Amino acid sequence: MAQASNYNLDQKFDFTAPVKKVIFFLGGLGAVLLLIGIIAAAFGGHHGAGEEGGHAFHWTKRLYANLWINNVYFTGIAIIGVFFFAIQYAAQAGWSTALLRIMISFGNWLPIAAVLMLATFFIANHDLFHWTHSYIFDINDPEYDRIIDGKGNFFYWPMEKGSFPIFYIVRMVLFFGFWIFFFNKLKSLSLEEDINGGTSYWYTIRKWSAIFLVFFAVSSSVSAWDWVLSIDTHWFSTLFGWYVFASWFVAGLSAITLVTIFLKDQGYLEMVNQNHIHDLGKFVFAFSIFWTYIWFSQFLLIYYANIPEESVYFIERLSSDVYGPYIFVNIVLNFVLPFLVLMTRDAKRHNIFLKLVCTLIIFGHWVDFFLMVQPGTLGHNGGLGLMEVGMLLVYGAAFAFVALSHLSKKNLVPKNHPMLEESYHHHI
Amino acid sequence: MERDKHFILGIFDDEDILLSAVKEVRAAGVKIHEVFSPYPVHGLDEELGYTRSRLPIAAFLFGLLGTTLALTMQFYMMKFDWPMIIGGKDHAAFPDFIPVTFELTVLLAAFGMVGVFMISSNLKPWAQPRIFDLRSTDDKHVMAIDIASNGSVDLEQIKSALKNSGATEVNSKSFE
Numbered sequence: 219m220a221q222a223s224n225y226n227l228d229q230k231f232d233f234t235a236p237v238k239k240v241i242f243f244l245g246g247l248g249a250v251l252l253l254i255g256i257i258a259a260a261f262g263g264h265h266g267a268g269e270e271g272g273h274a275f276h277w278t279k280r281l282y283a284n285l286w287i288n289n290v291y292f293t294g295i296a297i298i299g300v301f302f303f304a305i306q307y308a309a310q311a312g313w314s315t316a317l318l319r320i321m322i323s324f325g326n327w328l329p330i331a332a333v334l335m336l337a338t339f340f341i342a343n344h345d346l347f348h349w350t351h352s353y354i355f356d357i358n359d360p361e362y363d364r365i366i367d368g369k370g371n372f373f374y375w376p377m378e379k380g381s382f383p384i385f386y387i388v389r390m391v392l393f394f395g396f397w398i399f400f401f402n403k404l405k406s407l408s409l410e411e412d413i414n415g416g417t418s419y420w421y422t423i424r425k426w427s428a429i430f431l432v433f434f435a436v437s438s439s440v441s442a443w444d445w446v447l448s449i450d451t452h453w454f455s456t457l458f459g460w461y462v463f464a465s466w467f468v469a470g471l472s473a474i475t476l477v478t479i480f481l482k483d484q485g486y487l488e489m490v491n492q493n494h495i496h497d498l499g500k501f502v503f504a505f506s507i508f509w510t511y512i513w514f515s516q517f518l519l520i521y522y523a524n525i526p527e528e529s530v531y532f533i534e535r536l537s538s539d540v541y542g543p544y545i546f547v548n549i550v551l552n553f554v555l556p557f558l559v560l561m562t563r564d565a566k567r568h569n570i571f572l573k574l575v576c577t578l579i580i581f582g583h584w585v586d587f588f589l590m591v592q593p594g595t596l597g598h599n600g601g602l603g604l605m606e607v608g609m610l611l612v613y614g615a616a617f618a619f620v621a622l623s624h625l626s627k628k629n630l631v632p633k634n635h636p637m638l639e640e641s642y643h644h645h646i
Numbered sequence: 647m648e649r650d651k652h653f654i655l656g657i658f659d660d661e662d663i664l665l666s667a668v669k670e671v672r673a674a675g676v677k678i679h680e681v682f683s684p685y686p687v688h689g690l691d692e693e694l695g696y697t698r699s700r701l702p703i704a705a706f707l708f709g710l711l712g713t714t715l716a717l718t719m720q721f722y723m724m725k726f727d728w729p730m731i732i733g734g735k736d737h738a739a740f741p742d743f744i745p746v747t748f749e750l751t752v753l754l755a756a757f758g759m760v761g762v763f764m765i766s767s768n769l770k771p772w773a774q775p776r777i778f779d780l781r782s783t784d785d786k787h788v789m790a791i792d793i794a795s796n797g798s799v800d801l802e803q804i805k806s807a808l809k810n811s812g813a814t815e816v817n818s819k820s821f822e
């Protein structure tokens with residue numbers, strides 16, 4: 219009978235020059251578009267200057283908002299790789315064994331993401347987060363904001379409100395620190411298993427996965443409040459953490475599917491067949507619906523109750539010339555398209571459909587984060603232009619380069635995983 | 647000879663032997679009526695040459711019916727039959743209709759699918775199931791071959807094909 223050991227289990231992904239060239243081309247294209255966008259914004263439009271007696275709009279603000287969107291988005295895709303890896307162990311799943319290395323390779327972006335996120339925050343805090351201004355906490359200032367003052371301790375504790383957001387920074391550092399720690403732990407255990415074999419590694423990884431999942435359950439939610447929800451400081455939504463997580467998860471699953479299909483097309487991962495691809499397709503399909511469910515739950519309750527301090531969030535978006543249309547782009551790309559295209563079994567078993575849908579979903583969920591970040595930071599000065607597309611391409615290319623180059627260093631398949639045989643025989 | 651009455655049964659102990667037996671028996675030109683097994687055997691439906699079930703199509707159509715019914719019903723009620731203003735919204739406030747639409751879509755898809763499955767599998771409450779061999783509910787796999795639909799193949803040839811492919815017993819079974 220056919221066995222997994224008939225295959226070359228020591229196979230490594232060869233990160234060849236042509237593949238690198240494509241990634242560099244996309245990144246370069248992104249950089250050029252970004253540059254054109256910046257030049258156009260810096261010299262072309264002075265439409266924001268001196269409006270309504272407020273601060274003059276400067277193009278750097280749009281650049282920072284862009285950086286923030288991609289920082290949050292690609293951090294999410296990276297941590298979802300680790301999260302999905304941990305889920306496989308916690309659920310004792312066997313089918314996915316051949317795909318584990320792809321998932322964990324995404325985590326290599328995390329250290330870079332941490333540096334980028336902290337740097338962006340320190341450079342652009344006043345442009346991105348209204349609550350970083352100290353005057354809104356000063357009761358004698360005409361700009362004093364009672365609501366933000368009430369929430370101030372969440373950012374500034376134990377220091378004085380309006381000084382240095384120590385609690386916020388500590389959380390950011392802690393989350394990244396623990397995420398990177400768990401990522402390294404899981405990765406190194408999985409690589410040691412390649413050398414030493416035995417079933418004890420599986421149990422150890424499962425234990426660490428379970429601990430990570432508990433930590434991630436809390437940290438993913440709190441990071442969503444910190445990094446995204448706090449942009450609209452007055453507004454609140456109790457399921458926002460889930461909303462951001464769902465968006466991350468679908469994007470991460472799409473990225474895992476795309477990398478798997480890419481490796482299959484290159485002739486790697488012979489033991490991965492259409493059954494594994496089918497299961498990934500089901501995940502993308504199901505969690506697209508999950509995201510829609512969360513998105514709509516948030517929307518419907520706010521729309522129905524129509525309480526001004528809640529509905530302002532959607533009014534800011536739906537009745538805006540800049541963002542209004544993208545709400546519908548968001549729904550079409552992230553719900554209608556995967557729902558209708560991936561509904562049939564055949565679509566999930568044919569790579570061409572998955573390639574199309576997953577690529578569009580990755581863009582679609584970027585649009586989702588664009589809609590979360592830009593209205594609160596840029597208002598009517600925002601938009602989806604060359605700068606945004608360029609920045610997305612630059613980040614995407616950098617992410618792909620980091621993930622693939624780490625993937626190429628070790629075996630593609632965890633060859634001593636006790637469930638490798640089960641994965642090989644996976645049949646649905 | 648009448649169809650669906652007289653059968654030859656091959657009894658198998660092992661699912662791997664069963665799978666290869668199905669392949670060999672079919673290769674010998676014998677049509678298999680049905681295989682009964684105590685648990686689902688992976689790959690059996692492919693070996694038997696079954697085409698994919700069309701049940702998902704029925705599910706989709708019933709779901710579509712549910713969506714249409716739910717939206718029509720709510721629009722008719724809220725816009726024409728008894729217009730009400732709820733929460734200061736329009737009479738026909740589309741987002742309000744989504745939860746009911748979702749529920750009715752799921753309900754009709756599920757019920758429709760169960761109904762279609764029962765009809766197509768002849769699972770009516772008063773149906774009398776035909777037991778080919780009681781041991782197929784316990785520890786044996788039973789391959790049933792309809793003699794009438796294998797008119798051109800010699801009886802002894804069928805029996806030897808079953809024996810050669812690893813059947814532990816070869817029996818006959820007739821129904822009234």
